[in-house]
Amino acid sequence: MNAITNHLPTAELQALDVAHHMHPFSTQNDFNDTGARVITQAKGVTLTDSEGAQILDAMAGLWCVNIGYGREELADVAARQMRELPYYNTFFKTTHVPVIALSAKLAELAPGDLNHVFYAGSGSEANDTNMRLVRHYWSAKGKPSKTIFISRKNAYHGSTMAGASLGGMVPMHQQGSLPIPDVHHINQPNWWAEGGDMSPEEFGLQRAQELEEAILELGEDRVAAFIAEPIQGAGGVIVPPETYWPEIQRICDKYEILLIADEVICGFGRTGNWFGSQTVGIKPHIMSIAKGLSSGYAPIGGSIVCDEVAEVVAATEFNHGYTYSGHPVACAVALENLRIIEEENIIGHVRDDVAPYLKEKWEALADHPLVGEAKIVGMMGSIALTPNKETRAPFAADTGTVGYKCREHCFGNNLVMRHVGDRMIISPPLVMTRDEVDTLIERATRALDLTFEQIKAEDLY
Numbered sequence: 001m002n003a004i005t006n007h008l009p010t011a012e013l014q015a016l017d018v019a020h021h022m023h024p025f026s027t028q029n030d031f032n033d034t035g036a037r038v039i040t041q042a043k044g045v046t047l048t049d050s051e052g053a054q055i056l057d058a059m060a061g062l063w064c065v066n067i068g069y070g071r072e073e074l075a076d077v078a079a080r081q082m083r084e085l086p087y088y089n090t091f092f093k094t095t096h097v098p099v100i101a102l103s104a105k106l107a108e109l110a111p112g113d114l115n116h117v118f119y120a121g122s123g124s125e126a127n128d129t130n131m132r133l134v135r136h137y138w139s140a141k142g143k144p145s146k147t148i149f150i151s152r153k154n155a156y157h158g159s160t161m162a163g164a165s166l167g168g169m170v171p172m173h174q175q176g177s178l179p180i181p182d183v184h185h186i187n188q189p190n191w192w193a194e195g196g197d198m199s200p201e202e203f204g205l206q207r208a209q210e211l212e213e214a215i216l217e218l219g220e221d222r223v224a225a226f227i228a229e230p231i232q233g234a235g236g237v238i239v240p241p242e243t244y245w246p247e248i249q250r251i252c253d254k255y256e257i258l259l260i261a262d263e264v265i266c267g268f269g270r271t272g273n274w275f276g277s278q279t280v281g282i283k284p285h286i287m288s289i290a291k292g293l294s295s296g297y298a299p300i301g302g303s304i305v306c307d308e309v310a311e312v313v314a315a316t317e318f319n320h321g322y323t324y325s326g327h328p329v330a331c332a333v334a335l336e337n338l339r340i341i342e343e344e345n346i347i348g349h350v351r352d353d354v355a356p357y358l359k360e361k362w363e364a365l366a367d368h369p370l371v372g373e374a375k376i377v378g379m380m381g382s383i384a385l386t387p388n389k390e391t392r393a394p395f396a397a398d399t400g401t402v403g404y405k406c407r408e409h410c411f412g413n414n415l416v417m418r419h420v421g422d423r424m425i426i427s428p429p430l431v432m433t434r435d436e437v438d439t440l441i442e443r444a445t446r447a448l449d450l451t452f453e454q455i456k457a458e459d460l461y
C-alpha cells in the first residue's frame with residue numbers, strides 16, 4: 001500500500017481522480033458522480049478494490065497479465081535492474097545486457113527467421129515502427145512507390161496516429177482526421193455478423209480474396225504490406241473461418257507484399273502456442289509484440305523482424321527510435337516473465353489443461369437464450385448476444401446497449417468481462433485454474449440471466 005491509498009477514503013480518491021485524471025477510452029462525465037472503481041491490489045487472477053471487493057479479472061487487465069498478478073520474481077528483477085542500470089539507451093552504438101539477452105531469447109522463441117527485434121514502449125508504437133520500417137525497407141530496395149498498407153475494418157492496431165489508422169475502428173477514425181494517407185481497409189472475416197447466407201468456409205475464402213482484389217486494384221507496385229491480428233481481439237474476439245488464413249498466406253506469397261502479424265494480444269501463449277501465427281498457420285515477415293511480453297508488469301513492445309527485412313534495413317541509417325526502446329528495466333522484467341512462462345510450462349497448461357476445460361464450459365454458454373455463437377481459441381473467447389439465434393439478428397436497440405448492460409451485471413457480480421458492441425469477451429490470465437474457470441462461468445451465467453431479465457422488462461428483447 002502506498003501513502004495515498006493508506007490515507008484517503010474511496011470517495012476522496014474518486015473525487016481527485018475525476019478532477020485531475022483524464023481516462024483513456026472513456027466518457028469522463030459519465031462517472032463524475034459515481035467515480036471510477038479504485039483497484040488497489042491483485043494476486044493471481046483476482047483484483048481487490050478499495051472497498052475490499054474481490055473481483056475475478058477475466059480480461060487479464062487489458063489482455064496482458066498472462067502469468068497472473070503478484071509475481072514477486074518480476075518485482076525483484078526490476079528492483080535489481082534499477083539499482084544496477086536503471087536506464088541507458090541503445091542509440092549511437094551503445095547497448096546493454098538486458099536488451100541483448102531479451103533479443104536473443106525472442107529470436108529463439110519466434111518462428112522461422114524472425115531473428116531481429118526493434119523495441120518500443122507499447123503495441124501502438126510497435127505498429128508505428130512497422131509502418132516506417134516497412135516503407136523504409138521498400139525504399140532501400142529501390143521500390144519507394146510501395147507505401148500502401150492494407151488492413152481490415154474493425155481491426156485494432158493501437159491508438160497513435162499510425163496505430164489508429166492501421167486499425168479499422170470507425171469511431172477512432174472520426175476523431176483526429178484519420179486514417180492517415182495510404183492505408184486501405186478490407187472487410188473482416190466476421191461470419192456471425194456479416195456472413196449472410198454463406199457457409200463460414202465460403203465466407204472466409206471470400207473475405208480473404210478481398211486482399212487479392214485490393215492488391216490488384218491498388219497495384220502490386222504500390223502495396224507495401226498487409227497487417228492483421230491472427231485473431232481479432234478488441235474487435236470482439238472474432239475467430240476467422242478455417243479457410244481464411246491459408247488463403248491470405250497464398251495471396252501474400254503470390255504478390256510481393258509483406259505480411260505483418262499483430263501479435264500484441266495473441267503472442268506469448270494466449271492461443272495455446274507461443275504466437276498466434278503458429279496457431280493459425282501463417283509465416284509473417286514481421287510480428288508486433290507487447291502486452292504478454294512482460295505480462296504487463298513493465299511497458300514494453302516491439303517488432304520482431306525477419307532476416308531479409310533486417311538485412312536491407314541494416315545497410316542504411318533508420319531514422320527512428322524511442323527514448324524507451326529497449327529500456328533495461330522493462331527488458332529485464334520481460335526476460336524474467338519469459339523464463340516463468342517457459343519453466344512453469346504455462347503454455348502447456350493452457351494447451352493441454354485449462355483451455356480445453358474452459359472451451360467446453362464456454363461453448364455451453366451458447367445454450368443460454370441470449371447467446372448466439374460462443375467462440376474460443378486458447379484463452380481468448382467471445383459470445384454474441386442476440387434476440388434470434390437462427391437469423392443471427394442484432395437487437396433493435398443501438399449496438400452495444402445490451403452488451404453494456406451485461407458488462408454492468410458482470411461488474412456487479414465481481415467479474416471483469418468486457419463488451420464490444422453486443423459481444424461479450426474474455427481473455428483471462430493464462431495461469432487460471434479449473435476452479436477459477438468454474439467461478440468465471442458461474443458469474444458470467446448469472447450476469448447473462450440478469451441481463452435477460454432486464455431487457456425483457458425494458459422491452460428490448
Ligand code: PMP
Nearest residue numbers: 122123124156157158262264265
Ligand atoms: N495491437 C493490438 C492487436 C492490440 O490489441 C493493442 C492493444 N489492445 C495494440 C496493438 C496497441 O497496444 P498498446 O495499447 O500497448 O499501444
